[in-house]
Amino acid sequence: MEQSRVSRRGFVAAGLSLPILAGTRTPALAGVAQGAGTGPAIPEAAPPTVLPAVQRFEAGAVAKELVPATRIVLHPASARDLRPAAEVLAEELVTEGHLTRAPRVAVSRNSRPHDIVLRLGEVDQAEHSEAYSIVTDEAVTVTSPTAVGVFWGTRTLVQVLRSGLPAGRIVDWPALSERSLLLDLGRKHFTPDWIKALIREMSFLKMNALQLHISEGLGFRVECETHPEIVSAEHLTKAEVREILAFAQKYHVHVNVDVDTPGHMDHILSFHPEYQLVLANGTRHSGFLDFSKPDARRLVHEIVSEMCDLFDGPVFHFGGDEFFPAPWQGTGPDVVSDRTAPQLVQYARDVTGNSSATAHDGYEFYMNELADVVRSKGKTARMFNDDVYPGEGVNRVDPRTQVDVWIRWNSAKPNAGQYVTAGHEVINSNGDYLYFILTSEGLGTGPYKNPRGIYERWTSRTFMGAAGSAGEYHLPEHAPVFGAHLSVWCDSPSSMGQDEVARLxxxxxxxxxxxxxxxxxxxxxxxxxxxxxxxxxxxxxxxxLRD
Structure with missing residues (x-):
């Protein structure tokens, strides 16, 4: 595939999906191409310019260079685990212009001056599995207790080589275990090459998870053999998914998947209208599942099970959002409640054995049943926080299910701290900051729903306090937050092409x-x-993009 230089502002070239830095690149260090020897001793080095910035840098006195004889050296005990990272780095040293041909990947207990050594070993921040160090002395040595940590070290190495490798020692680690992006495929089809380019860019920035939202009101975008009738015309085949997964594994990005239920099911239920929720007054909700029906639950279980088997990410997200009315929707005859959906109340009382159970208790039972399916497949269950109410009702959402906290309609609703207290791991997806939305007028706007708001105001502990940028809730320092994710929502999928999405x-x-x-x-x-x-x-x- 022909390569083309593109702006630094976007990770996709028009029609190519190849992110490349534009313009003339500064050599790694003076004399690299000429094979110069060890650089002069220097009293101090400036902190490296890296994105994200490193946690700690200690200046050293020996500047190193890459030379034609530079090797990437792996210790015999860890060569198998680290060879993929070494091969990626070797290719990049050529495409970046630092070397004219790929350095040899050597398995050895010994290194030479100018080598790059990748090794498994302890670093200062031993409690962080993704922590790594880079030490510049006789060789450049990247160390981590895990292969993923070593790979993040190579991302830093690639970045600092663009302006000159600083002498000294870097020790670096992430604050959050999951740094993720949700991509709404259900509404908008993105090509496999585009998704791979996104994965590579995420990995460059040490983001480690991509959630593919494959099912929405407008489509189901992955091949499904148990229910082929639900698959949209534009979709990813299983072969394409496996290709994406292999690519993501190479770049240490987990690919998780979600199938939204019991709401947002318009597309799936258009093929199974018999499972649509019909209220007492005859109102038919085309996107709501009547989970009181055994066959309706079976349909969802079959789809979820097949997608669990296909995707290798550790998490399965099954939605749960916007089934019960938001406060502004009121309590009329056309919204879901105990009065309007008596079949859901009866289902709740049947499955809990409690005559006081409500439709919401039935919803929780349904979500817990799905979580059991997900866990039986070896995955962690996750759902949106909309209707997770710790301590209320006769039932509760299983605390093993992670809670994806995007909304808090008002102060009467639970806050992120209450989810933590109830035993849930929480993910911050604050809808007032972290929602990149394709609308009919282009990119959605809001006072803080933009890069400035994220960089200057938002932190991983800044959760929504009240919807519409009407307040914030700051999770106390003693309460753990597992991760956070951006969300790309394609509410108006035709409003921009995938290259424009990449640029913005x-x-x-x-x-x-x-x-x-x-x-x-x-x-x-x-x-x-x-x-x-x-x-x-x-x-x-x-x-x-293809090996």
Whole structure:
């Protein structure tokens, strides 16, 4: 495939899906191409410019260079685990212009000057499995207790080589275990190559999870053999999914999947109208599942089970959002309640054996049943927080289910701290900051729903306090937060093409990566961040999308 240079502002070239840094690149260090020897001793080195910024840098006195004889060296005990990272790095050193041909990947207990050594071993932050160190002395040595940590070290190495490798020692680790992006495939089809380019860019920024929202009111976008009737015309085949998964594994990005239920099911239920929820007054909700029907539950279980088997990510997200009315929808005869949906109340009383059970208790039972299906497949269950009410009713959402906290309609609703107290791991997906929305007028707007809001105001502990940017809730420091994710929602899928999505999303990814890594911010304002960091670091290296 022909390569083309593109702007640093987006990770996709028109029609190519190849993110490449534009313009002339500064050599790794003076004399690299000429094979110069060890550089002069220097008294101090400036902190490296990296995105996200590193947690700690200790200046050293020996500057190193890459030379034609540079090797990537793996210790025999860890060679198998680290060879994929070494091969990616070797390719990038050529595409970045630092070497004219790929360095040899050697398995050895010994290194030479100018080598790059990748090794498994302990670093200072031993409690962080993704922690790594980079030490510049006789060789450049990247160390981590895990293969993923070593790979993040190579991402830092690629970035700092663009402006010159600083002498000294980097020790780095993330604040959050999951740094993720949700991509709404259900409404808008994205091509496999586009998704791979996104994965590579996420990995460059040390984001480690991509959630594919494959089912929505407008479509179901992955091949499904148990129910082929639900698959949209534009979709990913299973072969394409497996290709994406293999690519993502190479770049240490987990690909999780979600099938939204019992709401947002318009597309699936258009083929099974007999499972649509019909209220007491005859109102038919085309997107709501009547989970009181055994065959309706069986339909969802079959789809979820097949997608669990296909996707290798550790998490399965089964939605749960916007089934019961939001406060502004009132309590009329056309919204779901105990009065309007007596079949859901009866279902709840049947499954709980409690005559006081409500439709909401039935909903919780349904979600717990789905969570059991997911866990039987070896995955962690996750759902949106809309109708998770700890301590209320005769039933409860299983605390083993992670809660994806995107909304808090008002102060009467539970806050993120209450979910933690109830035993749930929480994910921050604050809808007032982290929602990139395709609307009929282009990219959705809001006072803080933009890169400036994310970089200058939002933190991983900033949850919604009241919807519509009407308040914030800050999770106390003693309460753990597992992760956070951006969300790309394609409410109006035709409003922009996938290349425009990539161009506009680029800066969102960059500021989000900085905030979720949790290292000291390299600049106070977005403008300073752009000038000091983004323009120097650029975007992910060019690489083949197909091996």
């Amino acid at each position: 999303l680029q800066e969102w990814l960059q500021v989000f990566a900085q905030q979720t890594w949790g290292s000291p911010k390299p600049a106070e304002t977005l403008e300073e961040f752009r000038a000091r960091v983004v323009e120097q670091v650029g975007t992910a290296p060019a690489a083949r």
